[in-house]
Amino acid sequence: MTTYYYVVASDRFMLQEEPTHEIFTERLRNYQENEKEVDFWLIQQPAFLEQPTFAAINVQVPKPAAAIVSTNKSFIIWLKLRLEFVITGEFQSDEAIDQVVASLVNAA
Numbered sequence: 330m331t332t333y334y335y336v337v338a339s340d341r342f343m344l345q346e347e348p349t350h351e352i353f354t355e356r357l358r359n360y361q362e363n364e365k366e367v368d369f370w371l372i373q374q375p376a377f378l379e380q381p382t383f384a385a386i387n388v389q390v391p392k393p394a395a396a397i398v399s400t401n402k403s404f405i406i407w408l409k410l411r412l413e414f415v416i417t418g419e420f421q422s423d424e425a426i427d428q429v430v431a432s433l434v435n436a437a
Contacts, residue, residue: 330423334405335398336415339391340373347412349397356404369399370426374433377420386416398430 343349353371360367375396378387387394399405402419409417422429 330421332421333398334402334419335396336408336417337390337394337396338415340393340395343395368401370430372396372430372432376431376433
């Protein structure tokens with residue numbers, strides 16, 4: 330069972346109002362330099378929010394939503410401090426990563 334940590338906010342906030350692209354570019358560069366495997370994903374309209382266990386969070390987030398999911402808790406804590414207006418949480422899953430980071434955009 331893997332623990333995943335996340336920040337979630339409106340798609341507009343995450344992708345237009347905040348420098349998320351710059352954050353990801355810098356982090357990817359750092360991971361490549363240090364030969365680390367990528368452990369974070371940006372998901373537009375994350376499917377995991379539709380699960381019943383996320384109902385309380387799902388109603389709080391403006392739609393369409395976007396999430397950054399990672400197995401690195403420190404990264405998510407840093408994002409919360411950097412982005413401020415996001416909801417954070419965690420969940421455990423034994424599903425394959427493509428299921429964990431599934432998007433409702435791709436399901437259509």
